[in-house]
Amino acid sequence: MINHMVEYHRSSLDGVFHALADSTRRSMIRQLAGGQRTVTELSRPFDMSLAAASKHVKVLERAGLVRRAVDGRVHRCSLETGPLAEAHDWLRSYEGFWNQRLDALEGLLTSSPKRTDG
Amino acid sequence: MINHMVEYHRSSLDGVFHALADSTRRSMIRQLAGGQRTVTELSRPFDMSLAAASKHVKVLERAGLVRRAVDGRVHRCSLETGPLAEAHDWLRSYEGFWNQRLDALEGLLTSSPKRTDG
Numbered sequence: 001m002i003n004h005m006v007e008y009h010r011s012s013l014d015g016v017f018h019a020l021a022d023s024t025r026r027s028m029i030r031q032l033a034g035g036q037r038t039v040t041e042l043s044r045p046f047d048m049s050l051a052a053a054s055k056h057v058k059v060l061e062r063a064g065l066v067r068r069a070v071d072g073r074v075h076r077c078s079l080e081t082g083p084l085a086e087a088h089d090w091l092r093s094y095e096g097f098w099n100q101r102l103d104a105l106e107g108l109l110t111s112s113p114k115r116t117d118g
Numbered sequence: 119m120i121n122h123m124v125e126y127h128r129s130s131l132d133g134v135f136h137a138l139a140d141s142t143r144r145s146m147i148r149q150l151a152g153g154q155r156t157v158t159e160l161s162r163p164f165d166m167s168l169a170a171a172s173k174h175v176k177v178l179e180r181a182g183l184v185r186r187a188v189d190g191r192v193h194r195c196s197l198e199t200g201p202l203a204e205a206h207d208w209l210r211s212y213e214g215f216w217n218q219r220l221d222a223l224e225g226l227l228t229s230s231p232k233r234t235d236g
Binding site: 016017020079087088091 | 199202206
């Protein structure tokens with residue numbers, strides 16, 4: 001079933017998974033899930049320059065995960081959840097597969113006779 | 119709540135998301151969800167050399183997504199679902215967030231007066 005699944009949004013998923021492949025960017029997403037943040041605020045928990053933080057924000061923007069509103073010198077970032085939902089959907093299609101494996105393992109464990117007495 | 123979540127398996131998630139950030143590798147995972155495949159079989163749907171396919175398999179292996187059993191010259195690959203489940207868990211923690219957004223949008227749409235007559 002999974003083999004014949006058509007893959008939509010191929011290039012967009014590339015960008016989303018690439019953006020997620022970095023712990024700093026995942027932390028930024030976590031911050032943004034709490035509400036709008038400026039780039040300065042996003043950079044605060046990390047030992048990095050504003051320029052370095054801004055590069056990470058750009059990767060998130062290109063992946064469609066962050067929207068940036070420019071107000072003079074202040075750049076306010078907010079989270080766009082659509083691409084996260086797409087990545088989640090892709091992974092969810094394999095959920096059945098790993099559940100099957102767990103069920104099979106459980107089946108094996110419960111069907112084997114419990115002999116501890118020799 | 120999400121802000122205070124501790125992130126485990128930091129480097130392992132980096133590798134898993136990096137491995138998923140390529141449509142060829144995602145297709146390979148799809149093939150492997152159907153059962154064991156040799157590297158030759160995995161390379162077949164793509165216009166690429168066996169060496170190029172092997173590089174992709176190596177990225178999947180490093181991320182812990184693929185186990186390779188070597189039998190003479192035949193390399194049999196199978197899918198390891200644990201890392202997929204971890205990536206899925208990370209994304210799932212944001213599910214509540216995007217559902218909230220959808221609920222808020224739905225609330226706005228249903229509460230606004232439906233006036234089409236002037």
